[in-house]
Amino acid sequence: MKSAIKYPQNTNYISMKMIEVNNLNFTYPRTKEPTLKNLTFSIKKGEIFGFLGPNGAGKTTTQKILIGLLKKFTGEVSVLGKSLTNWKEDYYNNIGVCFELPNSYGKLTGLENLKFFASFYTINTLEPMELLEKVNLHTVAKKPVAQYSKGMKMRLNFARALLNDPKILFLDEPTTGQDPEFQRVIKNLILEEKKKGKTIFLTTHNMTDADELCDRIALIHKGELAVVDNPTELKIKHGKNIVEVSIRKNQQLEYIKFPLKNIGINSEFSEFMQSNNTIIETIHSREASLEEIFLKITGARLVK
Numbered sequence: 001m002k003s004a005i006k007y008p009q010n011t012n013y014i015s016m017k018m019i020e021v022n023n024l025n026f027t028y029p030r031t032k033e034p035t036l037k038n039l040t041f042s043i044k045k046g047e048i049f050g051f052l053g054p055n056g057a058g059k060t061t062t063q064k065i066l067i068g069l070l071k072k073f074t075g076e077v078s079v080l081g082k083s084l085t086n087w088k089e090d091y092y093n094n095i096g097v098c099f100e101l102p103n104s105y106g107k108l109t110g111l112e113n114l115k116f117f118a119s120f121y122t123i124n125t126l127e128p129m130e131l132l133e134k135v136n137l138h139t140v141a142k143k144p145v146a147q148y149s150k151g152m153k154m155r156l157n158f159a160r161a162l163l164n165d166p167k168i169l170f171l172d173e174p175t176t177g178q179d180p181e182f183q184r185v186i187k188n189l190i191l192e193e194k195k196k197g198k199t200i201f202l203t204t205h206n207m208t209d210a211d212e213l214c215d216r217i218a219l220i221h222k223g224e225l226a227v228v229d230n231p232t233e234l235k236i237k238h239g240k241n242i243v244e245v246s247i248r249k250n251q252q253l254e255y256i257k258f259p260l261k262n263i264g265i266n267s268e269f270s271e272f273m274q275s276n277n278t279i280i281e282t283i284h285s286r287e288a289s290l291e292e293i294f295l296k297i298t299g300a301r302l303v304k
Helices: 059-066 089-093 110-118 128-134 150-161 180-195 207-213 231-238 267-274 290-298
Strands: 017-026 036-044 048-052 074-079 095-098 168-172 199-204 216-221 224-229 240-249 252-259 280-286
Touching (some): 017 059, 036 059, 036 199, 036 224, 059 074, 059 168, 110 150, 150 180, 180 199, 180 207, 199 207, 207 290, 216 231, 216 290, 224 231, 224 290, 231 290, 252 267
Parallel strands (some): 048 199, 048 216
Antiparallel strands (some): 017 036, 240 280
């Protein structure tokens, strides 16, 4: 197997927006209501951009348009500085896709699957066995995929998305079906790709994944973008401006709240913290969760 192609570090794509979407609309055949309504956003190089919303919100439809599976949209979409409609087959040399549902060949082994998919590219690809080792599948590389669990098949999908060392990764619920240990493996691999300068478009309704991984998130509801912002900024804007301290009193936890504003010169707070009779268990600001933010902005729940 050939070594991976190396992209020059001074190429123009580095400084430009990797994905630009303007007034994107899409309606499925034989339906009256559009699935996507005037979506506008852009994604920079090296950014993990999360598309967050409940099932049916338009996340997967947007991703299918960006990877070229759905064609009849209106609006403008450009990827790597080129209109999506002008890309040909070479587009797939530049992107990697990990679908939510496993879609490998069950009668082939994991290694055979990766070698088969590698043959589709017109550029050099990464070594399949090394990718299988990254996702902890090297010990079952020569077993038929039909014998894999759903979680193993998902990790194989993730490895396949990395085969062509893509500039942009499209990930659809990448930690689905994984136990906590392998969720951590996948998250670490995503962060490794980011460190390499890869751009990552992540569709999910997993609030923990979005909060932990994403530089920015877009909240989508009924085909419309409700907000696009940094997760931390969103939590600050929509959180409660209080500090909550839990103390232990007579073996019971009690919660005391103080206003966050001017907390450093709040004499009542200072006296409380310095009291020898107070056993403090926890202290933290009351920031909003992404679930609470989504509910506040859209009036709907993120996870139904």
